[in-house]
Amino acid sequence: MFDGTNQVTVAVPVSGDENVMVPVIRAVVENSDGSDSILLQRRSNPEEAVFGMYELPGGRWRAGESPDVAISREVHEETGVLLSSVSGIEIDTLDSRRAIATVMPIAVVAGVRGAFPAIHVVVAASGTGAPEFGDGEAFDARWWPTRSVRIEMIERPAAFVPSTLAALNAYFDSMESERG
Numbered sequence: 001m002f003d004g005t006n007q008v009t010v011a012v013p014v015s016g017d018e019n020v021m022v023p024v025i026r027a028v029v030e031n032s033d034g035s036d037s038i039l040l041q042r043r044s045n046p047e048e049a050v051f052g053m054y055e056l057p058g059g060r061w062r063a064g065e066s067p068d069v070a071i072s073r074e075v076h077e078e079t080g081v082l083l084s085s086v087s088g089i090e091i092d093t094l095d096s097r098r099a100i101a102t103v104m105p106i107a108v109v110a111g112v113r114g115a116f117p118a119i120h121v122v123v124a125a126s127g128t129g130a131p132e133f134g135d136g137e138a139f140d141a142r143w144w145p146t147r148s149v150r151i152e153m154i155e156r157p158a159a160f161v162p163s164t165l166a167a168l169n170a171y172f173d174s175m176e177s178e179r180g
Contacts, residue, residue: 021110022118025071026058026164027125028106028171031143032084038149039081039131041141043161054152055161056122056168057081057141066091067103071123079141080132087124107170109163122167 029039041057043050059074061067068086075081088104109120131141144152150172157165 023061024058024118024120025061025067025074026056026120026122026167027071027075027083027086028056028122028167029075029081029083030124030126032126032128035143036146037143038146039075039079039127039141040144040149040164041079041131041133041138044137044139050161053161053164054159055138055164057138058120058122059137061121066099066101067121067123068101071125075125075127078133078138081127081129081141083125083127085126089123106174107167109166111163118163120163120167122170124171 031037031039039057040054042052042054045051057075057078058071059078061070065073066089068089068091071086072083075083088106090102091099092102093099103121103123105121105123107120107122109122111118131143133139133141149168152159153165153168160168
């Protein structure tokens with residue numbers, strides 16, 4: 001519900017007497033065409049506090065979905081981009097009825113204030129294709145040169161959804177650590 005202050009009020013999921021965080025999976029998607037670019041989109045709902053801000057593609061992680069299936073579905077639904085790989089996920093099949101997914105994310109980001117109590121598990125992925133967008137929660141999905149993203153993060157940090165800014169900082173920090 002829109003309350004007129006650029007904040008959206010939503011019902012917080014409850015289990016017993018406790019509020020529950022909503023699991024969200026997002027990805028830093030690198031373009032596998034070798035162009036050194038990543039996929040970003042902007043929020044399209046003018047009633048949301050994050051309207052027009054840049055974010056990583058992703059969304060609610062459905063019960064029973066493996067993390068690789070969830071992020072592949074979300075990226076494709078929001079941008080039309082097909083993922084060719086998702087890093088840091090291992091599926092261990094215990095028996096015909098049970099499997100465990102182990103995720104080694106780039107970052108786990110949790111909003112501690114705001115209308116949407118979510119925990120964002122951010123993974124690395126690669127994909128290719130021309131982003132498309134329709135009448136969803138996001139628009140302006142496109143491949144951004146990595147250098148341009150880094151400049152935007154420094155010069156205009158408020159242009160990014162806060163969870164995306166935190167995840168991208170972790171991503172770029174991990175890239176620099178790998179280079180040594």
